[in-house]
Amino acid sequence: MICIFVTGGTFDKTYDEIEGKLSFRGTHLPEMLRLGRSRVAVSIETLMMIDSLDMTDRDRALIVGRCAGCGESRIVITHGTDTMVETAAAIARGVSGKTIVLTGAMIPYAFGSSDGLFNLGSALSFAGVLPPGVYIAMNGQYFVWNRVRKNRETGAFEEQEQG
Amino acid sequence: MICIFVTGGTFDKTYDEIEGKLSFRGTHLPEMLRLGRSRVAVSIETLMMIDSLDMTDRDRALIVGRCAGCGESRIVITHGTDTMVETAAAIARGVSGKTIVLTGAMIPYAFGSSDGLFNLGSALSFAGVLPPGVYIAMNGQYFVWNRVRKNRETGAFEEQEQG
C-alpha cells in the first residue's frame, strides 16, 4: 500500500471559468489513477491545496507529521515544483526509514497536455522499489532530496552536487 | 541510457479517417516523451509496428536479437498486451544480465484518455532501478516475466504463481 498525500501545486490547478483564472478545487488524483488504469493499492489524503510558493513552515510541519504518522512505509506526495526541494529537505530532517517520493507537474492535469500523468506513473513506480529515503521524481528521473535543484529558466529538475 | 524498442500494439494504434478503422502509422513515443517532459536519456528504435496477436516466432526472434545485441543494459519495449507475456518469456530465455521492461496500453495514446502515458512513465522508472531481469510494467505495477498473466475478462495484468 502506498499513501498519497496531496498538497496542491500545478498538478491540481484548474481553470475557473467565471473568474477567468487558475484556481484549486478538488484533487484530480482519483481521476488520473483511473485514467492510468492504476492497480497500485493506494490511500489518498488531501493535506492542503495550495501553490507551493505560498507554503509556510507550519504547512511543512503538517506534511512531515503526516509522513511520520501514517502507517505505511511508502509515500508519494504531489507538490508544486517551486518549493518541492525545500519540503523534501524538511521531510528528510523529520522522517526516517520510509521511502518518500515527491512529484508534481509543469502543466496542470486539467489541460489536456500535462506531464502529470507521466510523472504520477513514474513516482508510484519509484515509490514501490526505491530503498528508504526522500526523493524527487520529475521528468522520468529520480533525485535524492539533497542532490537536486529546480532550474528556474528551463523548469527542469537537475542533479546538483551536495553542498 | 535506456533503449526503447517499439513493436506496435494498442499503444501506437491510430484512427485512419479515410478507411474508418484503426491502423498503424509511425510511433507516438517521441511525442509522448515530449508531453511527459521526459529527461531520461533514451534511444528509440521501431522494430515492427504490429498487433501483438499477429506476432510470429520470427518477430520474437528479432526482438530477442536486438535486446541481446544493443549496447545498453536497460531496455523498455512497447508491445501489444495480448501476447506480451509470451514475448517476455522468449526474451528471458534468450537474454541475460539486462533489465528489460515490457509495457503497453489498453487504450491507444491517440485517444485522449490513454493509460499509455502513465505506463510509459512507470516503465522507464522501473527500467532505471530494477536489477537485471525481464519484467512487465502495467497498471503502475511490475511483474517478473514468469509470474504474470493477462486477465482477458478485465484486461488487467495479475500476479500468477509460477507453473
Place this chain on the structure above:
Amino acid sequence: MICIFVTGGTFDKTYDEIEGKLSFRGTHLPEMLRLGRSRVAVSIETLMMIDSLDMTDRDRALIVGRCAGCGESRIVITHGTDTMVETAAAIARGVSGKTIVLTGAMIPYAFGSSDGLFNLGSALSFAGVLPPGVYIAMNGQYFVWNRVRKNRETGAFEEQEQG
C-alpha cells in the same frame, strides 16, 4: 427547440479496450453539448447506433418517419459519413416543410482530436437559421442534399452539380 436524432457513425464510435476494436456504446451527444456549453434547447433521441455502411432501407424508413412525426420543425441528425447523402435523399423525398441538417465526424469524438465538436456547433447553428430543406453540414460548410457528394479519397464533402 431542435430535435437531435442519433444514428451512430464515426461520431459515436468508441474504443472497446477488452476486444481491442472500435464499437458503439451510448451516444456522446449530451457530453459534447455540455463541453460546448450549449444552451440551445434540444431533445436527444437515439434511433439506432450503427455504422452507416450497415444502414438498411428499413433503417432509413425509420429515420424518415421520425423526422416527419416529431413535433419540431428544426432537426439535426448525427450520421456516418459514408451514406449520409443517401439518407439525406430519402428524407428529402419523405419530409417537407422542415429544416433538417445531417452531420457527422471523420474522427470519433472519443479520440481527443475530433472534428465532431466543431461540426456539432456548426450543424446546430445551420439548423437554427436555414429555411426548410434537407442539408448536410460538414467541414464548417452546408450543402443542399442533392448538390453534394463525399470525396472518398480526401474524406471531404464537396459541392456537386445536380444530376
Place this chain on the structure above:
Amino acid sequence: MICIFVTGGTFDKTYDEIEGKLSFRGTHLPEMLRLGRSRVAVSIETLMMIDSLDMTDRDRALIVGRCAGCGESRIVITHGTDTMVETAAAIARGVSGKTIVLTGAMIPYAFGSSDGLFNLGSALSFAGVLPPGVYIAMNGQYFVWNRVRKNRETGAFEEQEQG
C-alpha cells in the same frame, strides 16, 4: 471568403509553464480549423492578443477600422467574453452592410475541454448565412448585438430586451 480577426480572450489563453500562469502566445485558430477539418475559405489576421478587460477605446477603434476596411462582407472576431458586448456595440456604430459575428470561449482551447471549438464551428456557420448585422455567437446561439448581455454569475450570454 470569411475574414477572421483575432483579438485574444480566453479562447487563446495558454499556460506559461515557467511563470506558472496564464498568458498569450500565438493564436490557436489555424490549429482549431485543422482539427475541425474546416473547409471554409478564411483569412486569419491577429489584431491584438489581450484580455478583453484590458481592451481600450483605441483597440476598439482599430477593430472597427479593420472590419470596415477589409474587402470581405462576412467577418468572425474572436474576443474575450467580458467586454464582447461593448465591442459589438462599437462595431455596430461604425460598420454597416456586413455580417459580423463575435465569438469566444469560457475555457481556453489549450485546455482539452474547451467550448472554443464548438463556438468556432457555430460562429463560422452563422457568419455564412445571417444577413448583414453585428452578432454575438456563444453557447450554440446567436444574439443581435443590442439584445444580449453576459450573465456574470453563470458565464452564459442571455437575450436582453433592448434598452
